[in-house]
Amino acid sequence: MATPTTHKILLDESEMPTRWYNIIPDLPAPPPPPLHPGTLQPVGPEDLAPLFPMDLIEQEVTTERYVDIPEEVQDVYRLWRPSPLFRAHALEKALGTPARIYYKYEGVSPAGSHKPNTAVPQAYYNAKAGVRKLTTETGAGQWGTALAFACAQFGLECEVWQVGASYDQKPYRRIMIETFGGTVHRSPSELTAAGRAIRADRPDHPGSLGIAISEAVEVAAQHDDIRYALGSVLNHVLLHQTVIGEEALLQLAKVGEQADVIVGCTGGGSNFGGLVFPFLREKLAGKMSPEIRAVEPASCPSLTKGTYAYDFGDTAGMTPLMKMHTLGHDFVPDPIHAGGLRYHGMSPLLSHVYELGLMTATAIPQTECFTAAVQFARTEGIVPAPEPTHALAACIREALACKESGEEKVILTALCGHGHLDLAAYDAFLSGRMVDEDADDARFADALSRLPQVPAGA
Amino acid sequence: MATPTTHKILLDESEMPTRWYNIIPDLPAPPPPPLHPGTLQPVGPEDLAPLFPMDLIEQEVTTERYVDIPEEVQDVYRLWRPSPLFRAHALEKALGTPARIYYKYEGVSPAGSHKPNTAVPQAYYNAKAGVRKLTTETGAGQWGTALAFACAQFGLECEVWQVGASYDQKPYRRIMIETFGGTVHRSPSELTAAGRAIRADRPDHPGSLGIAISEAVEVAAQHDDIRYALGSVLNHVLLHQTVIGEEALLQLAKVGEQADVIVGCTGGGSNFGGLVFPFLREKLAGKMSPEIRAVEPASCPSLTKGTYAYDFGDTAGMTPLMKMHTLGHDFVPDPIHAGGLRYHGMSPLLSHVYELGLMTATAIPQTECFTAAVQFARTEGIVPAPEPTHALAACIREALACKESGEEKVILTALCGHGHLDLAAYDAFLSGRMVDEDADDARFADALSRLPQVPAGA
Numbered sequence: 010m011a012t013p014t015t016h017k018i019l020l021d022e023s024e025m026p027t028r029w030y031n032i033i034p035d036l037p038a039p040p041p042p043p044l045h046p047g048t049l050q051p052v053g054p055e056d057l058a059p060l061f062p063m064d065l066i067e068q069e070v071t072t073e074r075y076v077d078i079p080e081e082v083q084d085v086y087r088l089w090r091p092s093p094l095f096r097a098h099a100l101e102k103a104l105g106t107p108a109r110i111y112y113k114y115e116g117v118s119p120a121g122s123h124k125p126n127t128a129v130p131q132a133y134y135n136a137k138a139g140v141r142k143l144t145t146e147t148g149a150g151q152w153g154t155a156l157a158f159a160c161a162q163f164g165l166e167c168e169v170w171q172v173g174a175s176y177d178q179k180p181y182r183r184i185m186i187e188t189f190g191g192t193v194h195r196s197p198s199e200l201t202a203a204g205r206a207i208r209a210d211r212p213d214h215p216g217s218l219g220i221a222i223s224e225a226v227e228v229a230a231q232h233d234d235i236r237y238a239l240g241s242v243l244n245h246v247l248l249h250q251t252v253i254g255e256e257a258l259l260q261l262a263k264v265g266e267q268a269d270v271i272v273g274c275t276g277g278g279s280n281f282g283g284l285v286f287p288f289l290r291e292k293l294a295g296k297m298s299p300e301i302r303a304v305e306p307a308s309c310p311s312l313t314k315g316t317y318a319y320d321f322g323d324t325a326g327m328t329p330l331m332k333m334h335t336l337g338h339d340f341v342p343d344p345i346h347a348g349g350l351r352y353h354g355m356s357p358l359l360s361h362v363y364e365l366g367l368m369t370a371t372a373i374p375q376t377e378c379f380t381a382a383v384q385f386a387r388t389e390g391i392v393p394a395p396e397p398t399h400a401l402a403a404c405i406r407e408a409l410a411c412k413e414s415g416e417e418k419v420i421l422t423a424l425c426g427h428g429h430l431d432l433a434a435y436d437a438f439l440s441g442r443m444v445d446e447d448a449d450d451a452r453f454a455d456a457l458s459r460l461p462q463v464p465a466g467a
Numbered sequence: 468m469a470t471p472t473t474h475k476i477l478l479d480e481s482e483m484p485t486r487w488y489n490i491i492p493d494l495p496a497p498p499p500p501p502l503h504p505g506t507l508q509p510v511g512p513e514d515l516a517p518l519f520p521m522d523l524i525e526q527e528v529t530t531e532r533y534v535d536i537p538e539e540v541q542d543v544y545r546l547w548r549p550s551p552l553f554r555a556h557a558l559e560k561a562l563g564t565p566a567r568i569y570y571k572y573e574g575v576s577p578a579g580s581h582k583p584n585t586a587v588p589q590a591y592y593n594a595k596a597g598v599r600k601l602t603t604e605t606g607a608g609q610w611g612t613a614l615a616f617a618c619a620q621f622g623l624e625c626e627v628w629q630v631g632a633s634y635d636q637k638p639y640r641r642i643m644i645e646t647f648g649g650t651v652h653r654s655p656s657e658l659t660a661a662g663r664a665i666r667a668d669r670p671d672h673p674g675s676l677g678i679a680i681s682e683a684v685e686v687a688a689q690h691d692d693i694r695y696a697l698g699s700v701l702n703h704v705l706l707h708q709t710v711i712g713e714e715a716l717l718q719l720a721k722v723g724e725q726a727d728v729i730v731g732c733t734g735g736g737s738n739f740g741g742l743v744f745p746f747l748r749e750k751l752a753g754k755m756s757p758e759i760r761a762v763e764p765a766s767c768p769s770l771t772k773g774t775y776a777y778d779f780g781d782t783a784g785m786t787p788l789m790k791m792h793t794l795g796h797d798f799v800p801d802p803i804h805a806g807g808l809r810y811h812g813m814s815p816l817l818s819h820v821y822e823l824g825l826m827t828a829t830a831i832p833q834t835e836c837f838t839a840a841v842q843f844a845r846t847e848g849i850v851p852a853p854e855p856t857h858a859l860a861a862c863i864r865e866a867l868a869c870k871e872s873g874e875e876k877v878i879l880t881a882l883c884g885h886g887h888l889d890l891a892a893y894d895a896f897l898s899g900r901m902v903d904e905d906a907d908d909a910r911f912a913d914a915l916s917r918l919p920q921v922p923a924g925a
Contacts, residue, residue, distance in 0.1 A: 021477070022473050088848045089848065119844075119849065187894075188841060386647060387619040427887075429887035435646045439642070
């Protein structure tokens with residue numbers, strides 16, 4: 010017990026990355042383009058201009074390996090970045106494993122997750138383009154919180170449509186968005202044609218992420234000085250998140266370690282892509298050889314049980330068609346506590362990386378995840394958000410395998426957020442009310458039968 | 468906007484203090500001793516032995532200037548310590564002040580506040596003494612969370628009596644205590660004679676901190692292998708908290724700054740004492756000359772409106788008599804959102820320092836505090852706990868005075884915790900439902916008329 014141990018590997022602010030890394034030019038093949046749902050032709054910048062400022066559209070399609078991070082964005086990043094990398098000594102000891110576990114912790118950010126890494130540049134580029142207000146959707150509220158904070162930093166208004174059921178049951182995230190200066194509407198709302206149409210049918214409709222997206226997009230598309238912001242899935246979002254992996258590379262190098270296994274949770278894929286793309290660059294260059302493994306919830310296994318096909322990004326079918334691993338755009342996952350992982354599709358870029366065989370994937374049910382989370386909290390002192398409990402469960406599986414085999418593997422994971430506003434899930438788990446989600450294979454056939462028809466070679 | 472600025476002054480784990488600082492030998496006069504309420508004689512170690520292990524009793528009365536921090540405690544501290552010192556560039560810019568504002572942030576700890584700084588050594592010394600279980604009381608739950616985490620680290624059981632009204636209305640802290648492995652009882656409970664007596668009269672009694680203390684103390688006193696832990700007020704608690712000030716001294720020195728004004732919030736006084744005592748040591752040695760200022764809520768102004776007299780530490784009058792600034796042991800402050808500041812008395816050691824003229828005090832009503840907190844959140848990105856909003860309000864007053872005068876003062880404050888579990892207070896403020904508390908002078912006369920009678924010279 011008395012051996013001094015270093016728990017945190019810190020970087021100075023001067024060591025923070027000044028460029029985002031774009032993996033596309035380093036891949037053996039480019040990812041398939043998004044298609045216009047009407048023409049089935051690749052979408053161009055003009056198709057996206059009503060929703061996004063040109064700087065972000067350019068980042069979405071750039072083939073440059075690096076994009077400079079504007080000084081104004083760096084200045085806001087420095088409020089919490091570089092984020093700490095922890096060596097999980099206490100957890101390792103509790104597991105009795107010879108493995109060395111490192112976790113990159115993004116819960117130190119203003120929103121308590123990795124989301125501000127992209128919210129801040131998105132707000133910056135919109136402010137630079139003269140935009141007055143950003144609209145967005147939010148489910149449990151992580152993304153809305155991040156965007157509200159980012160808008161406050163650059164003097165933008167922020168209007169958030171929150172899924173009705175979350176708005177009613179989880180007021181804390183709404184309050185946090187409002188504390189940062191954002192406005193929150195219960196979705197479906199009376200403020201949009203999309204919302205009114207649904208409320209006409211059922212005034213107390215609990216809402217869905219798909220409906221909330223429709224409302225936020227509708228308002229942005231109708232106003233010249235309003236744009237829309239998305240918190241995951243798109244290339245520019247994953248680009249911004251690469252600060253996570255760039256820092257982790259530096260931090261592991263500081264302690265003379267190389268990762269043997271990198272595990273992270275995947276919903277839309279932005280936290281995972283942000284962590285692993287810089288490591289994948291090194292792997293593709295032959296400088297290291299980590300195994301890269303995505304962990305998804307058993308209830309929403311787009312990588313392990315979905316199909317790689319063109320599909321819509323939203324439930325209503327309003328977005329461009331994106332080639333990705335999908336469970337079908339109208340698939341409704343069994344409710345689980347990790348709301349951030351309940352997305353029918355996977356980032357097209359990450360899906361492409363998966364198709365190229367550069368990573369593996371596994372699915373884990375939620376009670377195993379919360380068992381891991383409680384062990385983690387009692388040893389490491391951080392209560393994780395429900396999403397990264399999936400990564401922790403995979404970490405612990407790997408560490409216990411090392412205990413069996415005696416291998417001293419270096420395991421790296423992303424603890425992408427704290428669970429301070431998700432304690433109801435812990436209550437359900439600790440009181441024995443949490444059950445594993447429905448992950449029967451039959452669930453995954455129905456929505457897949459309704460994928461849009463896209464001719465091969467389109 | 469484009470000037471690079473350093474936001475965080477970090478210390479390496481190797482720079483973490485290895486000793487706690489005891490201010491008592493450096494004071495011009497020793498503090499008055501606690502008295503046995505029956506004999507009115509100073510209490511001895513044997514009086515405290517049923518409640519505390521001998522190591523902590525020795526720390527309570529030690530006249531050594533420094534106490535070594537055990538390596539086992541340092542190892543747990545390193546999970547989050549040294550904590551960051553932030554320069555509030557964004558807040559300064561919003562205020563347009565020439566002052567330079569620094570805040571020492573304790574919200575990075577497992578419990579999200581400064582409380583684990585003492586919970587960890589208390590759990591350690593109890594475990595070392597062979598204790599099986601610690602009992603304690605908690606109001607909103609900060610202290611209970613910290614102790615549950617600390618007990619998990621050293622294999623102790625932890626049993627917490629939580630004030631009934633908080634237990635009913637604020638379940639998140641209870642869940643966090645349970646996540647760390649603690650057991651929580653609604654107080655008054657059926658588990659103690661004290662609880663049963665009250666419930667016999669009124670089964671749905673909302674409880675009070677005084678009642679919860681009685682229950683926790685009763686259980687500890689009746690079992691050889693159970694002890695009790697207190698989260699503030701006592702000398703050994705303030706001793707443990709001096710890691711805050713020691714680190715802040717180092718951090719300011721790293722950037723070549725000396726504090727002109729140090730402000731912190733005071734409830735029982737442990738966060739404030741922890742921050743300022745190391746600076747006071749330097750001031751008493753003639754090495755610096757900061758003004759040191761406590762900020763208390765207008766509803767519970769023990770320093771600015773209380774009397775310096777012997778009084779009980781608890782409502783029921785079961786503790787030793789302590790000479791301190793008090794509003795009377797049965798004073799009931801108007802409900803405010805900063806539950807951690809609603810204590811009738813002030814740490815005897817800090818009261819003594821105040822009597823010696825080594826610090827000043829001021830009281831601020833809560834709407835000014837939350838106005839400051841929201842401005843802080845939107846600029847610095849951290850949502851503060853209700854308690855340190857008082858310190859922030861005082862900071863902003865001082866920074867705006869500097870704007871008037873043109874003085875470039877260095878202001879240091881302690882941001883002793885985050886407000887993630889206190890968002891209901893922000894909701895009340897943002898929706899206009901928060902009012903200033905009742906701070907009419909007449910409120911403070913009644914309970915003071917019932918102070919225990921202690922002859923001068925006792």
